[in-house]
Amino acid sequence: MNLKECEQMKHKHIILLVFASIFLILFSGGIVSVILPLYLNALGISLVSMGLIFSLAPIVGIFVKSVVAVHSDVVGRKGYFSLAFLLRTVSYGFYSICRVPIGFAILKTLDSLSQYTRNAVELPLLVDISPKETLGRVLGVYWAILSVASAIGLFISGVILHLIGYFWLFLLCSLISFTGLVLFRIARIPTFKAKNVHFHLKKLFNFKELSWNLKVVFIIRFVMSFGFSLAELFAFPLFLQQDFNADSAFIGMAIGLSSLMEGIPALLWRKMTETHSPVKLYFLGAGLTGLATMLMSVTPDLISTISLYILSGLFWGFAGPANMKVLAESAKSSDKARDITLSGLGNGIGIMTGSIMSGVIAHVAGFRPLFIITGTLYSTCALIFLLGIRGYK
Template sequence: MANTKELSRTRKAALFVVAIAIFTDMLIYGLVVPILPGYASSLGVSQTAIGFLFSSYAITLFIATPIFGLLSDRIGRRGPMLWGLLGLAAATILFSIANSYILLIVARALQGVAAAVTWTAGLALLADLYPPEERGKAMGIALSGQAAGTLLGPTVGGWFYELGGYQAPFLFAAGLALFDGVLRLILLRDIPSSKSENYLSPFKVMRDRRLLIIAGVVIIGASVPSVLEPTLPIHLQKHFNITPGYIGLLFAVPTLSYGLLAPVIGTFSIRIGHIKTIIIGLIMVSISLPLTILPDTIWIQALAMGLLGISMALVLTPSLPELANVSEQSGVNAYGLTFAIYNTAYSIGMMIGPMISSTLTDVFGLKLAYIAVGCIIIFYLPFMRTLIRENKKKDLSVKV
């Protein structure tokens, strides 16, 4: 009985720390959304260059994720989570002093490395501690931290910028990172160390076709908000003549709807199946993304962005537990590596989203760019049918 209570306390502490860690990372990530496009533009760079600036986060996230995924399996989760915080603090300081496009690139890239460490080790820690039947709910709660951070980031960034200038948002972020560091040191002190004795190649894990299809879903889910970030703030400023503070509030709407519904969707997806939930989400995203460019009033704009947030939650929330389940069914329990794959897929989405949207916007305009992305998402649905067939084959082989 005592062991059961202790395990419950350990799980709750880990879930709280991971949710706060993800919240902090995403808040500082989103902090620059209403500021960076205009600030970078004032330095004389093009819309395509601004798209690359946003993508630099994802590029380093992509490079660093497999490295730290393997490392967290070998040495445990606690150390990497502390390293991630140090990287995030350094990135925040660089942002505060950046007076050139190159320094902005370096700061954003370092932010991506820090996220690779924190996300991979944190999600692997939850998979270590929670059984399959509880992972959907636990990871839904953790992703609420992501949504809350993304929700508050643009809002906090926009209003602190208006109140105190360019450096004010980053001073706030530095204080938040300090608070997060204290939590990680205290609450992770008694977390059991989970290490993998054997080296596992990422290529061995990626042989499972189901895992590759889920990785594609994550790429789509991650690309959707990153499509908006370098392009929509400029459109909103011109179309509605609003300030960065109000742009931040509009960007808060999809993340608010995402955060409120992520735990509910995590439970819902267990009942109807993760794959069916993802399919519903993909259809909704393909419709709601182009809708964000059509409204002529602020209130309808907010409504369209709220619908997009719900759609993203339906895509991403079931992807995490489904990825862990596929990994487990394949006999691979190195969750650091498994969630490194999730992070790698997420980083690819974040990397290609700004590049595609910025380039298409430069060539064809914003409306056609968003419609094209929506069509690409629809074209992915046949892969989900393949995933359903693969799962049925796996179930039959297990029964036999």
């Protein structure tokens, strides 16, 4: 085996371990994302209070994610990636014993800080450790893992809840997250530091330095996240439970299937974004996702509702990888994490505002109007992406 082959094997080993750690943290997150709203509801916490619990985290997360992104371009990603696993391990552990809204607000903020920290460095980390000639395939597999790992967690969440109850479920998820940290440390990733790049607070929110495409992505991620928070973040499981009397096992399986479908296009068509325009793929995927979501507002029964939700997951499987490719190719090499994170700040703002509005609208008018609004927003984003993104045919 020559030197080049040894280097390829080393890169492959590192990437596989990083993928395994990402899989575990997303798997545990998928379980908790379904069970937490049901747990809060079982404790008698109101919809408005839930909206506030889910909205507080982005307020802190928006600033923290920006600082982490800029600082990681200077000092490397490894330490921050490890911190994300630790924060999630702690928050999941304490979910098991918490009973009051203020406690859940604090723990959800801690949990979300884990997610914001990981999101700030995860994609740039994969770009750092991947050979340039295989980056497209690595990102394709990464997207599939994002969907499949969460899907499996979502799918079995209700079953696990029935078997071991809330207390042990949260402790199990805490242990899974810690295992992901162990795997990541075993990978022994070399430290990638940008040369001649220094940490400056003024770079955190300097939108003028973003490329045109990333500015468009900022707007789209705000609108998409606002819509997602309205109808899906915590409202959808409660909608299935309260309007159709679905139990937690069925809810988890249904949401898990939808998430699994998001990974199918990337798994079956690995060169999807290399052989076709990511702009057209996003327009197709996001537009059809919006249509399916709007139709969920008039479904007469549980089966038709779930069918549309699963279809929306499949449609989004075309839009997600396309968005990821535009992000990766539009960020400057010296400020990858900063550019990707700054363009994604709209995501945090959208979640914050959408979560509050979701609880209020659901309390006043019920759940179904949420799907009309969200579907319209998804379709609007498809059109903005098609008309606004430059440099792609």
